[in-house]
Amino acid sequence: MRASAEKLLAVAGNTFKECVRHRILNVLLIFAAAMIGGSFLIRELAPGAEDRALIDTGLALTELFGFLTVVLSLFITSYEEFEMRNIWITLTKPVSRRLFLAGKFLGICLTVTINTLLMLLLLLALAGINLTTVNLSFIAASLGILLTLYVSVGFTMLFMVASTNLTTGTLFAVLFYLIGHLTQNLKAIISGQKTAEAVKFTATVFYYILPDFAAFNFREQLYLSAGSIHYPLLFKASAYGLLYALICLLIAGFAFSKKEL
Amino acid sequence: MDAIKTKKLNKTYVSGHFWSRKRSVALVNVDLAIKEKQVFGLLGLNGAGKTTLMKILLGLVSPTSGKALVLGRDIREASNRKYIAYLPEMPYFPRYLTPREILTFYGRLYELSNSESKTRAAEALQTVGLYKRADSKLREFSKGMLQRVGIASLLLNDSKLFFLDEPTYGLDPLAAKEMRDIILGLKKKGKTILLNSHQINEVHRLCDRIGILHDGRLITDLPVSKVKGNMEDFFIRTVKKL
Numbered sequence: 001m002r003a004s005a006e007k008l009l010a011v012a013g014n015t016f017k018e019c020v021r022h023r024i025l026n027v028l029l030i031f032a033a034a035m036i037g038g039s040f041l042i043r044e045l046a047p048g049a050e051d052r053a054l055i056d057t058g059l060a061l062t063e064l065f066g067f068l069t070v071v072l073s074l075f076i077t078s079y080e081e082f083e084m085r086n087i088w089i090t091l092t093k094p095v096s097r098r099l100f101l102a103g104k105f106l107g108i109c110l111t112v113t114i115n116t117l118l119m120l121l122l123l124l125a126l127a128g129i130n131l132t133t134v135n136l137s138f139i140a141a142s143l144g145i146l147l148t149l150y151v152s153v154g155f156t157m158l159f160m161v162a163s164t165n166l167t168t169g170t171l172f173a174v175l176f177y178l179i180g181h182l183t184q185n186l187k188a189i190i191s192g193q194k195t196a197e198a199v200k201f202t203a204t205v206f207y208y209i210l211p212d213f214a215a216f217n218f219r220e221q222l223y224l225s226a227g228s229i230h231y232p233l234l235f236k237a238s239a240y241g242l243l244y245a246l247i248c249l250l251i252a253g254f255a256f257s258k259k260e261l
Numbered sequence: 262m263d264a265i266k267t268k269k270l271n272k273t274y275v276s277g278h279f280w281s282r283k284r285s286v287a288l289v290n291v292d293l294a295i296k297e298k299q300v301f302g303l304l305g306l307n308g309a310g311k312t313t314l315m316k317i318l319l320g321l322v323s324p325t326s327g328k329a330l331v332l333g334r335d336i337r338e339a340s341n342r343k344y345i346a347y348l349p350e351m352p353y354f355p356r357y358l359t360p361r362e363i364l365t366f367y368g369r370l371y372e373l374s375n376s377e378s379k380t381r382a383a384e385a386l387q388t389v390g391l392y393k394r395a396d397s398k399l400r401e402f403s404k405g406m407l408q409r410v411g412i413a414s415l416l417l418n419d420s421k422l423f424f425l426d427e428p429t430y431g432l433d434p435l436a437a438k439e440m441r442d443i444i445l446g447l448k449k450k451g452k453t454i455l456l457n458s459h460q461i462n463e464v465h466r467l468c469d470r471i472g473i474l475h476d477g478r479l480i481t482d483l484p485v486s487k488v489k490g491n492m493e494d495f496f497i498r499t500v501k502k503l
Contacts, residue, residue: 003372006369006372007369007370007372010366010369010370011370013366014355014358014362014366017357017358017362018355018357018358021357021358021398022357077355080353080355080356084353085349085353086352086353086354086355088316088319088321088347088349089347089349089352089354089367089411089414090367090370091320091321092319092320092321092342092345092346092347092424093342093367093370093371094339094340094341094342094343094370094371094372095339095370096339099339260321260322260323261316261321261322
């Protein structure tokens with residue numbers, strides 16, 4: 001058990017090092033910082049709601065660049081592993097494929113967490129310069145972004161492992177991310193009184209398969225609840241996000257254990 | 262005990278979509294037994310099935326049918342890979358890591374402690390002449406230097422069985438000689454080696470026994486001492502006969 005935990009941490013640490021040193025990911029982080037800095041200018045376009053424009057744009061960009069970090073980190077590391085075949089050496093060591101994948105998941109999550117926290121710190125600094133008051137709900141909104149990104153790591157990893165090539169996997173991941181922001185609309189179909197039962201059933205199935213990113217969106221509370229955090233909702237969203245990511249990881253582990261390298 | 266034993270090993274690759282499946286046979290009823298402490302040379306033309314056989318023995322690919330045992334166990338079980346080491350043809354490592362880091366990482370996968378991994382990584386880099394470049398990024402390394410890092414990765418653990426796929430590929434004559442010396446050193450220590458190489462003279466010099474794979478079939482398996490005349494002529498004669 002201890003040996004497995006040490007291997008898990010070794011894989012996670014190695015993945016993290018690979019990601020944080022990669023030039024493309026460093027450039028992406030710099031670009032993200034520049035874009036978030038740009039939201040300082042965007043606020044000028046919303047007279048009377050400058051504070052909200054700054055925070056909303058900043059949080060939206062943080063999530064977007066966080067997702068790009070997820071996709072690029074996984075694409076770059078998977079490219080080196082599968083296309084350049086460096087995974088052949090790693091997997092001939094006494095490490096199971098499932099454990100390797102779990103370690104990689106942790107490593108990518110750590111990379112994404114640090115990048116996201118850096119972007120959020122920059123946003124807070126900009127808010128400070130702008131004398132914008134940021135309440136406690138900012139923490140909930142930030143956690144919501146992180147949960148969205150952890151779920152994204154889960155399904156992106158699954159698509160990259162299960163598809164025959166990395167480009168297809170990446171394309172599926174991007175589509176899933178976009179659809180995940182629209183899943184809430186399925187609820188309207190499910191609860192519609194005039195909707196046929198077959199449609200309701202299909203919508204329900206899709207609702208449970210697709211990620212519902214609206215569950216992680218606490219940004220409205222920044223303005224509605226005067227700084228309070230709705231803890232039960234936050235707990236429910238965290239449980240949903242972590243469970244979704246875990247299920248993706250389990251399916252990815254199964255697919256990877258059958259994959260011929 | 263046999264270090265490697267296969268019984269009626271078959272592998273057919275299936276590709277394409279379900280409406281246009283393509284099958285290509287890579288291995289046909291391969292029965293192979295390599296004794297412990299033996300250096301076995303696997304010869305064959307390109308596409309003969311050598312890499313597929315090695316990948317099955319390493320647990321990277323599953324056989325379609327048949328059995329493969331490595332050190333008496335099923336290699337697909339991770340814990341059974343503790344005493345094997347593998348050097349692929351043209352090894353590739355994460356570009357932004359250093360040789361010291363990647364070797365320490367492999368050491369930790371071999372269940373060595375962090376400090377032990379670091380010590381062994383340093384020793385292995387010293388052996389292959391890369392100690393001075395231990396902290397350079399691997400993306401700055403030439404093909405030959407990457408091959409040396411691969412060789413260093415073989416020396417981390419006290420492995421019993423070594424799988425070497427074209428170990429002198431990309432090495433300059435001096436480095437190739439050093440590689441052969443490392444293989445001879447392993448042989449002296451009583452390690453079992455499966456050597457996959459197109460360098461017939463190298464196989465002749467290093468191996469106790471050879472096997473020739475042709476179109477997925479093991480057509481010859483005999484001690485090197487029984488090869489009559491020149492090894493290269495023997496190989497060409499054997500393959501052309503079919």
